[in-house]
Amino acid sequence: MGFPLPCSLTPTKVTAFKDCAYSFRLSVIDKVPQPLSLWTVKGVIAHKALERFYFNLEPGERSPASAMESIDAAWERAFDAGHAASFLSELTPERKRSLRSEIDELILNLFTVEDPSKIRVIGTEIMLESPIGDFLARGMIDRLELDSNGDLVVVDYKTGRSPSHLREQDKLAAVLFYALLVERVIGKRPRAVKLIYLKDRIVIETEVTPQRLKAVATRTSAVWHAVRAACETESFRPRPSRLCNFCAYRCQCPSFEAQGQPYPQHATG
Numbered sequence: 001m002g003f004p005l006p007c008s009l010t011p012t013k014v015t016a017f018k019d020c021a022y023s024f025r026l027s028v029i030d031k032v033p034q035p036l037s038l039w040t041v042k043g044v045i046a047h048k049a050l051e052r053f054y055f056n057l058e059p060g061e062r063s064p065a066s067a068m069e070s071i072d073a074a075w076e077r078a079f080d081a082g083h084a085a086s087f088l089s090e091l092t093p094e095r096k097r098s099l100r101s102e103i104d105e106l107i108l109n110l111f112t113v114e115d116p117s118k119i120r121v122i123g124t125e126i127m128l129e130s131p132i133g134d135f136l137a138r139g140m141i142d143r144l145e146l147d148s149n150g151d152l153v154v155v156d157y158k159t160g161r162s163p164s165h166l167r168e169q170d171k172l173a174a175v176l177f178y179a180l181l182v183e184r185v186i187g188k189r190p191r192a193v194k195l196i197y198l199k200d201r202i203v204i205e206t207e208v209t210p211q212r213l214k215a216v217a218t219r220t221s222a223v224w225h226a227v228r229a230a231c232e233t234e235s236f237r238p239r240p241s242r243l244c245n246f247c248a249y250r251c252q253c254p255s256f257e258a259q260g261q262p263y264p265q266h267a268t269g
């Protein structure tokens, strides 16, 4: 019978499938919820603060003090409702203080890698989608800006550590995927893509060329065909690696069945 195909591919899904097809199946096909982690909540609040900071404020209003106000707003909203609110309400006061101070540090680090008062923002948290071949590509762009020559630059914030050289290529491919979406939807090819690693205060920037966008489209199509074949044959194999240490599905994984739980059945309804 086969598994249903996902409705779209995002950079996150592409990376997830390449990292471990079994984990991809649980999260994308079976939609087994992943528990929230401190790392995830920290990233969500930091991104929301940056969205407000760059979209709501004029360039001249962007200071460390107004960045703190943006974090205050994102922090308060996170406590309002939803999964993050119940997760945060269970933290000890000490852990909450520590989380807040880590977020403050991430955002203040931004001022060491760029001058926010000089950033010409087109938009933040922009959802784009476009057909590529026989599938739908989707992606949420953290920030789209204009450089000093009026060319587009796609920016992606990272709240974790900067990657090894090997992983760096994967991260760049993900943000080039966004550049491809910008070209398809807006009709203008961005000049560059930029990854900002807030924790390590590192910026990785690369030029966008037609060859690079073509390579991303080809690579993403190849992943889509592999996903389709895996759905048709119901074959999503676990791929143990050091990433298993961070995997939310470890206790459901056949590779760890000695300590695990029964293999989850696919929901057909």
Ligand code: SF4
Binding pocket: 020, 021, 022, 023, 238, 239, 240, 241, 243, 244, 247, 248, 249, 250, 253, 254, 255, 256
């Ligand atoms: S524990 Fe490792 S092999 Fe198992 S699903 Fe997670 S990433 Fe894949």
